[in-house]
Amino acid sequence: xxxxxxxxxxxxxxxxxxxxxxxxxxxxxxxxxxxxxxxxxxxxxxxxxxxxxxxxxxxxxxxxxxxxxxxxxxxxxxxxxxxxxxxxxxxxxxxxxxxxxxxxxxxxxxxxxxxxxxxxxxxxxxxxxxxxxxxxxxxxxxxxxxxxxxxxxxxxxxxxxxxxxxxxxxxxxxxxxxxxxxxxxxxxxxxxxxxxxxxxxxxxxxxxxxxxxxxxxxxxxxxxxxxxxxxxxxxxxxxxxxxxxxxxxxxxxxxxxxxxxxxxxxxxxxxxxxxxxxxxxxxxxxxxxxxxxxxxxxxxxxxxxxxxxxxxxxxxxxxxxxxxxxxxxxxxxxxxxxxxxxxxxxxxxxxxxxxxxxxxxxxxxxxxxxxxxxxxxxxxxxxxxxxxxxxxxxxxxxxxxxxxxxxxxxxxxxxxxxxxxxxxxxxxxxxxxxxxxxxxxxxxxxxxxxxxxxxxxxxxxxxxxx
Amino acid sequence: xxxxxxxxxxxxxxxxxxxxxxxxxxxxxxxxxxxxxxxxxxxxxxxxxxxxxxxxxxxxxxxxxxxxxxxxxxxxxxxxxxxxxxxxxxxxxxxxxxxxxxxxxxxxxxxxxxxxxxxxxxxxxxxxxxxxxxxxxxxxxxxxxxxxxxxxxxxxxxxxxxxxxxxxxxxxxxxxxxxxxxxxxxxxxxxxxxxxxxxxxxxxxxxxxxxxxxxxxxxxxxxxxxxxxxxxxxxxxxxxxxxxxxxxxxxxxxxxxxxxxxxxxxxxxxxxxxxxxxxxxxxxxxxxxxxxxxxxxxxxxxxxxxxxxxxxxxxxxxxxxxxxxxxxxxxxxxxxxxxxxxxxxxxxxxxxxxxxxxxxxxxxxxxxxxxxxxxxxxxxxxxxxxxxxxxxxxxxxxxxxxxxxxxxxxxxxxxxxxxxxxxxxxxxxxxxxxxxxxxxxxxxxxxxxxxxxxxxxxxxxxxxxx
Numbered sequence: 001x002x003x004x005x006x007x008x009x010x011x012x013x014x015x016x017x018x019x020x021x022x023x024x025x026x027x028x029x030x031x032x033x034x035x036x037x038x039x040x041x042x043x044x045x046x047x048x049x050x051x052x053x054x055x056x057x058x059x060x061x062x063x064x065x066x067x068x069x070x071x072x073x074x075x076x077x078x079x080x081x082x083x084x085x086x087x088x089x090x091x092x093x094x095x096x097x098x099x100x101x102x103x104x105x106x107x108x109x110x111x112x113x114x115x116x117x118x119x120x121x122x123x124x125x126x127x128x129x130x131x132x133x134x135x136x137x138x139x140x141x142x143x144x145x146x147x148x149x150x151x152x153x154x155x156x157x158x159x160x161x162x163x164x165x166x167x168x169x170x171x172x173x174x175x176x177x178x179x180x181x182x183x184x185x186x187x188x189x190x191x192x193x194x195x196x197x198x199x200x201x202x203x204x205x206x207x208x209x210x211x212x213x214x215x216x217x218x219x220x221x222x223x224x225x226x227x228x229x230x231x232x233x234x235x236x237x238x239x240x241x242x243x244x245x246x247x248x249x250x251x252x253x254x255x256x257x258x259x260x261x262x263x264x265x266x267x268x269x270x271x272x273x274x275x276x277x278x279x280x281x282x283x284x285x286x287x288x289x290x291x292x293x294x295x296x297x298x299x300x301x302x303x304x305x306x307x308x309x310x311x312x313x314x315x316x317x318x319x320x321x322x323x324x325x326x327x328x329x330x331x332x333x334x335x336x337x338x339x340x341x342x343x344x345x346x347x348x349x350x351x352x353x354x355x356x357x358x359x360x361x362x363x364x365x366x367x368x369x370x371x372x373x374x375x376x377x378x379x380x381x382x383x384x385x386x387x388x389x390x391x392x393x394x395x396x397x398x399x400x401x402x403x404x405x406x407x408x409x410x411x412x413x414x415x416x417x418x419x420x421x422x423x424x425x426x427x428x429x430x431x432x433x434x435x436x437x438x439x440x441x442x443x444x445x446x447x448x449x450x451x452x453x454x455x456x457x458x459x460x461x462x463x464x465x466x
Numbered sequence: 467x468x469x470x471x472x473x474x475x476x477x478x479x480x481x482x483x484x485x486x487x488x489x490x491x492x493x494x495x496x497x498x499x500x501x502x503x504x505x506x507x508x509x510x511x512x513x514x515x516x517x518x519x520x521x522x523x524x525x526x527x528x529x530x531x532x533x534x535x536x537x538x539x540x541x542x543x544x545x546x547x548x549x550x551x552x553x554x555x556x557x558x559x560x561x562x563x564x565x566x567x568x569x570x571x572x573x574x575x576x577x578x579x580x581x582x583x584x585x586x587x588x589x590x591x592x593x594x595x596x597x598x599x600x601x602x603x604x605x606x607x608x609x610x611x612x613x614x615x616x617x618x619x620x621x622x623x624x625x626x627x628x629x630x631x632x633x634x635x636x637x638x639x640x641x642x643x644x645x646x647x648x649x650x651x652x653x654x655x656x657x658x659x660x661x662x663x664x665x666x667x668x669x670x671x672x673x674x675x676x677x678x679x680x681x682x683x684x685x686x687x688x689x690x691x692x693x694x695x696x697x698x699x700x701x702x703x704x705x706x707x708x709x710x711x712x713x714x715x716x717x718x719x720x721x722x723x724x725x726x727x728x729x730x731x732x733x734x735x736x737x738x739x740x741x742x743x744x745x746x747x748x749x750x751x752x753x754x755x756x757x758x759x760x761x762x763x764x765x766x767x768x769x770x771x772x773x774x775x776x777x778x779x780x781x782x783x784x785x786x787x788x789x790x791x792x793x794x795x796x797x798x799x800x801x802x803x804x805x806x807x808x809x810x811x812x813x814x815x816x817x818x819x820x821x822x823x824x825x826x827x828x829x830x831x832x833x834x835x836x837x838x839x840x841x842x843x844x845x846x847x848x849x850x851x852x853x854x855x856x857x858x859x860x861x862x863x864x865x866x867x868x869x870x871x872x873x874x875x876x877x878x879x880x881x882x883x884x885x886x887x888x889x890x891x892x893x894x895x896x897x898x899x900x901x902x903x904x905x906x907x908x909x910x911x912x913x914x915x916x917x918x919x920x921x922x923x924x925x926x927x928x929x930x931x932x
Contacts, residue, residue, distance in 0.1 A: 208693065212791045221755035226778045227674065227876020230806050231761035231770035232751060237779035237801070238714065238760075244704065245711030285698060289687035291831040294704075295697035304697035312692045313703035314794050319781035320802060325678045325839035327804050327876075328780050335703070336786060338793050340696050365757040373791035410693020410793075 030126040036096035037167040045071040059147040068171035071163030078157040086465040087186030088156035093136025094165035097128035105441035122447040131438035134445035135191040138453030154465035184422040193430035196404040201395035204428035205381040206407035209341035212373030216334035226327040236333035252296040254311040262344030306407020347375035376416040394459035496592040502562035503633040511537040534637035537629030552931040553652030554622040559602025560631035563594035571907035588913040597904035600911035601657040604919030620931035650888040659896035662870040667861035670894035671847040672873035675807035678839030682800035692793040702799035718762040720777040728810030772873020776806040813841035842882040860925035
């Protein structure tokens with residue numbers, strides 16, 4: 001047993017023997033009604049931020065609460081500035097929560113956390129138990145254990161907690177830009193993701209990026225009567241339908257030129273891992289009453305969601321859409337399109353190619369307008385990224401199972417912002433489960449997620465120092 | 467000069483010498499604010515109906531005002547029941563008018579008719595001067611001239627005036643059904659259409675029919691997040707776009723199976739007449755900022771509107787259509803489609819074939835719902851229909867120019883109802899002009915339209931008796 005192993009064992013033992021105190025702290029944090037989107041709870045957000053700062057200061061992490069035009073940012077730096085091995089880590093989480101309505105669907109008060117045992121599994125119910133109060137405390141409690149047992153953390157550490165994640169993070173970008181130097185570290189750790197399932201740890205290594213675009217076709221200069229003009233007058237809905245129908249082939253591939261530039265196939269290792277996953281394509285689709293995978297043929301449903309790009313139509317409107325009928329030929333029709341991106345796909349290039357593709361299909365006497373709705377590249381960690389290997393090993397040590405390198409179909413904006421503003425890669429490790437009911441009534445966090453989550457972070461911090 | 471000709475000449479001379487009195491009667495009728503859609507004007511509708519009945523009774527046409535749940539019907543029958551040659555005619559018009567807002571765009575009170583001369587053309591301004599009070603009085607005044615000069619009409623005559631044409635005619639169908647026997651005559655004359663232009667008379671011999679259909683595609687059982695489901699989940703907007711894009715070929719032809727069954731080409735006579743029309747395709751489209759005819763290639767714009775069927779998309783909606791962006795995959799998307807029909811196209815058959823066409827393109831795990839929004843066959847008079855030949859000759863005699871056999875892209879519901887309920891063909895002759903501003907501020911009727919309109923009907927009635 002090395003020195004390192006012995007220290008880690010002592011930390012893990014301390015986590016186990018002090019778990020009830022950890023639970024009490026989660027209970028305390030959940031009681032703050034820090035609903036960021038509702039101004040009525042502004043004070044509660046402030047109190048949650050103050051509580052976190054006090055906890056961190058209490059364990060020797062110098063922490064300040066920074067006011068913003070919205071809810072405060074909590075920023076801490078380990079007061080121990082001795083030289084440490086491994087990367088300087090910035091841990092990110094958020095202390096705000098989603099609203100609780102419809103309240104009548106909760107079996108108990110969302111802000112009176114209660115521990116309940118169901119089918120032999122203990123879980124704490126309450127808004128934010130999982131997203132993200134429980135998750136962020138897994139990390140804080142691991143740090144506490146290090147401080148209390150060894151008096152020091154294995155790596156240099158800073159922390160950033162925001163209070164607006166559930167309401168669009170309006171203060172985040174200005175704050176990151178204003179505090180680049182203070183916040184830009186070697187590696188971000190983000191704890192806002194799930195395990196693959198209750199037994200299987202995961203590191204989310206792929207997040208799809210996004211290009212959002214709105215396209216409006218204008219034909220005649222006003223709405224026309226389809227009796228008087230039907231036939232010779234260009235119909236913008238028909239033009240738009242032709243364009244949209246041209247964007248995919250029959251195999252589900254996207255036909256925007258050069259769309260697949262920068263899309264890589266999975267590595268054989270990840271492919272093997274995914275093929276072995278107990279992910280049931282049929283059950284996944286059946287849950288929403290579907291059965292025929294609509295993505296690119298040749299890829300599993302899990303791959304279609306996590307590793308393949310898409311071009312989706314999120315909204316369409318044109319002409320008369322009320323009750324009954326109106327024989328109108330609309331002047332305009334529009335569609336909102338979003339492309340989910342993977343690998344090295346270039347959002348700007350894709351937007352440009354999409355626009356050119358559309359323009360070429362618009363008749364000479366009609367016009368098209370485009371408006372941009374966001375662009376973010378995909379996030380993907382190289383399998384050779386050292387922290388990824390270290391994190392994966394730590395998780396395997398804790399859970400006894402290989403950590404899955406997961407994809408996530410959606411995006412986590414903070415990951416893109418850490419990259420673009422702070423030039424910092426993010427490693428996403430979380431212990432939430434798909435059945436945690438985040439954003440829904442009866443949100444919960446399994447005590448195993450919390451307990452083994454704390455232990456996992458203790459191991460990850462040790463591994464990063466190796 | 468035959469006896470007939472001499473009688474007609476006397477009637478025409480009487481019309482000319484009494485034209486000022488005819489104008490006074492139009493003035494009187496326009497002053498009733500018979501806006502049928504606004505309950506505030508219920509009394510004014512009643513008064514207009516009563517006035518018409520009194521006028522008709524005054525010239526020996528026994529007329530009654532029939533109450534309905536809405537505004538009254540005016541029904542008259544010539545009290546002279548001696549045997550007459552030619553068809554028993556039912557003349558149809560409406561005494562109600564459109565609302566007048568925006569009032570500030572009128573140069574004078576819409577219900578204080580004023581005669582104004584512009585560029586040497588005299589016209590009467592006022593709501594209803596053209597649509598349909600001026601038009602219906604052209605016929606009534608022709609009858610008056612016959613009665614005053616000859617004491618008798620050339621043909622057996624009944625009249626029907628309704629007061630709800632501008633508000634959807636809710637009482638008309640029940641009234642026609644309840645009075646089939648009284649109203650079913652040999653031929654309906656309808657005076658709610660235009661001339662080709664100010665010099666050129668016209669008989670509208672083709673009205674397009676309509677099939678209205680709403681199609682809703684359902685994919686997943688709820689709206690989905692495009693991050694979590696984008697790729698494998700069927701997108702109903704994409705499915706709908708594929709369907710709509712499949713409904714026309716690149717030549718603008720409709721691809722619903724058997725769609726063109728019952729569509730005839732124009733007769734050489736009508737084709738020659740239309741080819742010679744001073745109808746400017748470019749100007750017609752330029753008026754609405756278009757320039758490329760979007761209908762079936764191989765047909766002029768005038769033919770595309772009047773003699774060719776269409777399949778138009780009148781409204782489409784699905785997913786998020788508000789401001790900004792939402793990365794949603796909708797559960798449902800829907801479209802309102804209307805087909806304009808010509809010739810002998812069968813509305814029911816077309817609906818059936820459209821539905822089958824759509825169903826075949828819906829993926830196995832998605833569903834489609836259809837809802838019906840009306841069906842009416844096209845109206846077309848055979849070139850050999852005797853009253854058409856007689857009417858055309860009468861109009862030529864009056865205007866010195868061949869009457870154009872016009873098409874009209876829209877439908878006039880009464881024509882379909884006369885056919886389906888009363889088994890009666892309609893001949894549509896009117897003296898309105900495209901610049902009459904019907905339904906708009908500053909509606910007007912040229913005094914030439916009114917004067918020569920009265921003379922035209924005198925000639926048509928004589929011709930029908932031949």
